[in-house]
Each structure stands twice: as structure tokens, then as C-alpha cells.
Amino acid sequence: MSKEVIVLSGSGAIGIAIVRRIAVGKVLLLADLKFENAEKQAQELRNAGFNVHTIACDVSNRESVNKLVETATGLGKIMGLVNTAGVSPSQASAQRIFEVDLYGNALLFDAFSRVMAKGSSALVIGSQSSHRLDSLTLEQTKALALTPTEELLHLPFIKEVNDSLKAYQLAKRGNALRVQAEAVNWGRRGARINCISAGIIHTPLANEELNGDRKDFYRKMLKELPVGRGGSPDEIANLAELIMSEKGAYITGSDMLIDGGATAKFWWDLTN
Numbered sequence: 001m002s003k004e005v006i007v008l009s010g011s012g013a014i015g016i017a018i019v020r021r022i023a024v025g026k027v028l029l030l031a032d033l034k035f036e037n038a039e040k041q042a043q044e045l046r047n048a049g050f051n052v053h054t055i056a057c058d059v060s061n062r063e064s065v066n067k068l069v070e071t072a073t074g075l076g077k078i079m080g081l082v083n084t085a086g087v088s089p090s091q092a093s094a095q096r097i098f099e100v101d102l103y104g105n106a107l108l109f110d111a112f113s114r115v116m117a118k119g120s121s122a123l124v125i126g127s128q129s130s131h132r133l134d135s136l137t138l139e140q141t142k143a144l145a146l147t148p149t150e151e152l153l154h155l156p157f158i159k160e161v162n163d164s165l166k167a168y169q170l171a172k173r174g175n176a177l178r179v180q181a182e183a184v185n186w187g188r189r190g191a192r193i194n195c196i197s198a199g200i201i202h203t204p205l206a207n208e209e210l211n212g213d214r215k216d217f218y219r220k221m222l223k224e225l226p227v228g229r230g231g232s233p234d235e236i237a238n239l240a241e242l243i244m245s246e247k248g249a250y251i252t253g254s255d256m257l258i259d260g261g262a263t264a265k266f267w268w269d270l271t272n
């Protein structure tokens with residue numbers, strides 16, 4: 001019988017917390033732009049009894065993503081895909097954020113949509129930041145949801161953005177919209193696809209934001225969160241585990257916000 005495979009793209013803090021929940025007893029393929037990240041995580045997981053393979057992959061490169069799909073399908077039937085490969089506003093330019101977080105995610109979903117097994121599930125980690133964006137026009141909304149992957153980076157309202165935070169917000173909004181649009185096709189294969197929009201989760205990526213150019217903005221947000229603290233990768237994994245499991249079988253095309261109330265505070269704190 002073919003083995004069940006879980007693929008993690010971006011072997012960082014949130015992704016690893018998720019696969020620890022969903023890859024027990026399965027074959028786990030860890031991918032990362034920095035192969036050493038994947039290898040380091042693999043060592044720890046192997047010590048914990050996981051069956052782990054590693055591969056270098058740049059999600060913003062079609063050839064690299066095709067190689068990931070080929071490697072994954074060679075290991076067995078794909079039951080889970082988790083995309084946590086991302087760069088944040090303090091880590092990269094607007095262009096690089098669009099390449100990795102917007103185009104890369106669309107590329108990955110395209111490539112895997114053809115090989116996901118019946119009953120499988122995919123997930124991308126979006127961001128609460130996308131919920132702070134003003135409303136997009138209907139055309140922009142449709143464009144993010146439906147534009148063929150290779151044309152995404154050429155959309156005029158994407159090309160004109162130079163600010164890395166705006167790029168991050170648009171890219172993550174794109175993730176949530178893409179998931180909604182893709183859910184229809186994926187349903188025809190008996191597969192599900194969802195997005196989690198995470199708030200401030202204590203990871204190396206969030207720490208760069210909390211100490212980067214916009215540190216005052218992020219520290220204020222953290223201090224004022226309705227739940228009174230930042231989140232942990234395990235708290236994202238709690239929700240991801242539900243979505244990816246049989247218990248989440250009715251969830252598809254969804255964008256779930258888990259942000260300690262950051263979005264509620266941003267839009268509806270009338271005391272400000």
C-alpha cells in the first residue's frame with residue numbers, strides 16, 4: 001500500500017509545530033529555501049520518531065517547485081500540503097515578498113493541485129495583516145483570486161507597490177482569496193484547501209518584525225492585544241490540526257483569523 005505523505009514548504013517555526021501534529025505515522029517531506037533549515041528540523045523530528053525526508057526548494061521558482069512535487073509523489077500519496085514559506089516586511093523588499101508569498105504560494109497550489117490524493121488537505125499561513133488592508137475593488141479581488149499564476153506579478157496594482165508592508169498585506173490577502181477560488185477545483189478531486197491568517201506568533205520571523213524598522217508599530221500592537229500576549233506556534237498548530245484532520249472535513253475555501261484580537265482592536269476599538 002502506498003505511504004501517506006505530508007509536505008511542508010518552509011521549515012520554520014509555525015510549519016514545524018503543525019507537522020508535529022499531522023505527520024505522525026506518515027512520511028514527512030521538509031522543504032526550505034535554506035536546506036540547512038530543513039535538515040536541522042529533520043534531525044530533531046527523526047529523534048522524535050518521525051520518518052523525514054528533506055529537500056531544498058524555492059517556492060518562487062517553477063523548476064524548484066516541480067522538483068518538490070516529483071520528489072513528494074515518489075514517496076507516496078500526498079495527503080497533506082502545508083505552505084509556511086514566507087518572508088516578512090522587515091526581511092525583504094516588496095518585490096521579493098510578492099515573489100515568495102503571493103506567486104510562490106500560487107505556484108505551489110497549482111503544481112500540487114494535480115497530485116493531491118482523495119481526502120487530502122492543504123493549508124497556507126496568511127496573516128492578520130491582510131485584514132487591515134482597506135477594501136479592494138471587485139476587479140482587484142477577482143484578479144488576486146483568479147489571475148493565472150504566471151501573470152500575477154504583472155498585475156498593475158501589484159507592480160506599482162514599493163512598500164514592503166503593503167506588499168505583505170496584498171500577498172497575504174491574495175493567499176486567502178486564492179484558497180477560496182481554488183477550493184472549487186480541489187473539491188472535484190476530493191481535496192480541501194484553506195488559509196490561516198495568523199497574528200503575532202513568537203517565531204524568528206515575528207522577532208525580526210518586533211526589532212525591525214517598524215518595531216514601534218508591532219510592539220504597540222503586541223502590547224494592546226485583547227488577549228494580552230503574543231501567540232505561540234503551537235496555538236496555530238491547534239487550529240491547523242483541526243483543519244487538516246477528519247474533524248475539519250467540512251472546512252474548505254476558508255480563511256481563519258487567529259490573532260489574539262489584533263484585527264478586532266484595529267477596526268473596532270472605539271476608545272482610540
Ligand SMILES: NC(=O)c1ccc[n+]([C@@H]2O[C@H](COP(=O)([O-])OP(=O)(O)OC[C@H]3O[C@@H](n4cnc5c(N)ncnc54)[C@H](O)[C@@H]3O)[C@@H](O)[C@H]2O)c1
Pocket residue numbers: 009010011012013014015031032033034037057058059060083084085086087088100104125126127128197198199200201202203204205206
Ligand atoms: N510569526 C508570525 O507572527 C506570523 C504572523 C502571520 C503570518 N506568518 C506567516 O507564517 C509563515 C511562517 O512564518 P514563521 O513565523 O514560522 O517564520 P520562519 O521564518 O520561522 O519560517 C519561514 C521559513 O520559510 C523559509 N522560506 C523563505 N523563503 C522561502 C522560499 N522562497 N522558498 C522556500 N522556503 C522559504 C525560510 O527559510 C524559513 O525557514 C510565513 O508565511 C509568515 O508570513 C507569521
